[in-house]
Amino acid sequence: MAVAALRVVYAEHQDYANGLTIVAGAVGAQVPGIDAGDLQGTYFDHGDYEIDAITDSTFGLSCTGDGDSGQGNAEGNANGISITLNQDGDETYSYAAP
Numbered sequence: 001m002a003v004a005a006l007r008v009v010y011a012e013h014q015d016y017a018n019g020l021t022i023v024a025g026a027v028g029a030q031v032p033g034i035d036a037g038d039l040q041g042t043y044f045d046h047g048d049y050e051i052d053a054i055t056d057s058t059f060g061l062s063c064t065g066d067g068d069s070g071q072g073n074a075e076g077n078a079n080g081i082s083i084t085l086n087q088d089g090d091e092t093y094s095y096a097a098p
Contacts, residue, residue, distance in 0.1 A: 002039065006087075010087075017056055024053055026049070027049040027050060043081075050062050057087075081093070081094075
């Protein structure tokens with residue numbers, strides 16, 4: 001969802017950072033089209049998603065499960081799992097035992 005939202009920003013403005021209104025940090029508070037709780041899922045919580053880096057032509061996103069991942073309404077636990085994704089769709093997965 002975050003990747004799609006950033007691609008829409010790029011399609012509209014030819015700039016992923018939208019004139020520096022989107023910066024590294026939490027995804028949900030600043031990416032147009034993503035509201036509080038939209039990224040809440042079975043394994044990862046909304047707060048697990050971060051923009052690691054963003055420029056006019058590139059971005060790097062990560063989703064890292066922490067100690068409270070999968071709690072509340074979520075059914076799974078992603079504690080220790082990290083996924084990164086960039087504008088080209090390149091992704092990496094890693095696991096560090098908690």
